Amino acid sequence: MEIARTDIRLVPDPSRVLIRPFIPRGETRLMKIISRVMALPKETVKRQLESVLSEFANRHIDIESIFEHHYSMVKDYMISDLEPSRERQLLIGSLFTSEYSLECAALFNPSIVAHPDQTKLPNGSLRFIMSLRATGEGHISSISFRSGIIDKNCNISFTKTEPFVAQPQPISNSSYDKDTFSQKLMEMGLYNDFSSKIIDKLNNTFTLQELTTTLENSFEPGQPSSQTKDDTRDGLIWLARSNYEIRFSSEQEISQRIIFPTGPSEQNGIEDARFVLFTDDDGSNVYYATYTAYDGNKILPQLMATEDFLKFKIFTLNGKAAQNKGMALFPRKINGKYAMLSRQDNENLYIMYSNNIHFWHEMIPLLKPTFPWEFVQVGNCGPPIETSEGWLVLTHGVGPMRKYCIGAILLDLDNPRQVLGRLSEPLLEPNENEREGYVPNVVYTCGALIHQNKLIVPYAMSDYATGVATVDFTSLLERLKLS
Structure with a gap:
């Protein structure tokens, strides 16, 4: 059985920049910046704004609206109630704006799922969406997307x-x-x-504004607070802001959509999203993605859900088993329960079950490091793939010199705690063209799919770029069943 590498290479593109607020610290500094603009003659303001727009307007969609929004974020620091002209507002907004290069450092750890739109395709073709971890300045990671088509001969085009x-x-x-x-x-x-x-005063469903108003009304003017009340208030707001919803415009192509860290639990990065098309008991479909949120101090597993890759809901995951990295959801319930693969201890692979997708308490050991190429650690490389012979799971193993390889196991469909087959050698390991990067000697994936009897495996190369490989599924299955 051979794994065939394609010539596809998705490499970081520093020209893909996101426009972001740039708000220096310190009220005095903000006031000084605004005052300098307010002191400029009208013609100078016009000339400076024209220069900024000439240089940056062709790099962003509707940059003037962005400048207006960023001006609104700092207008309270003006020293008078005098309303500046629109040109002056735009120039002030531009001074509190910066470009962020999303993927200047790396574009890696991909997952792949069938696109929700499979219309207008040749027979035997599949349209897909690939998610990638884009890492930029400050090593902050966000989710980037690409789309493409796999034809009936498994030729892949983006x-x-x-x-x-x-x-x-x-x-x-x-x-x-x-x-x-x-x-x-x-x-x-x-x-x-x-x-x-606070909770008793809220309805069975409530909004952030309702929570904030209730909290504000609970602190009476002139009444002393306490550390417990202050910490609890901050925790309530933290939890609410860590569970949020976002929406893209339908006019934006999939490659234009960027999920940048928003909630407080992920302010330093959204890492390694594992997307899966989940089918519920009633036949309805939703895309879920488990990912790692990083706030600069600790990591937390979180969950996002979307039906169309336009509107996304982001949730915290809860329970004693919702910890560490590398959680991967099965694409349907098993015996009436949600099922998830996880890594609890930085060494072994576990399986978990739950009646509620948001809460995970039960964890059962599934796989221990067994072969030399995985003696340090074994984990999953994406959600399980359902086949007629069992659940195909791509794994990762860490061995000598912290070398990461991709392996595979086969689990029983009705009882995935039962391992039916396991590769004793890696399915994919870094070759000489893939071992150099931000983290050397690594191949890794967050999800694969099967098309026309081929396993399509997008994979990261040393935490820098992304390639794609294919494997004959029948040959892989035979090898797993013989193991």
């Missing part, structure tokens, strides 16, 4: 990558379920008399 990228808009009326919210508060150690009173 849709042209659009030059403009943009963040989604937050959905301001995102709502929360009281019971789920309360359970998470208990897990965080924040369910006390104060939080209980």
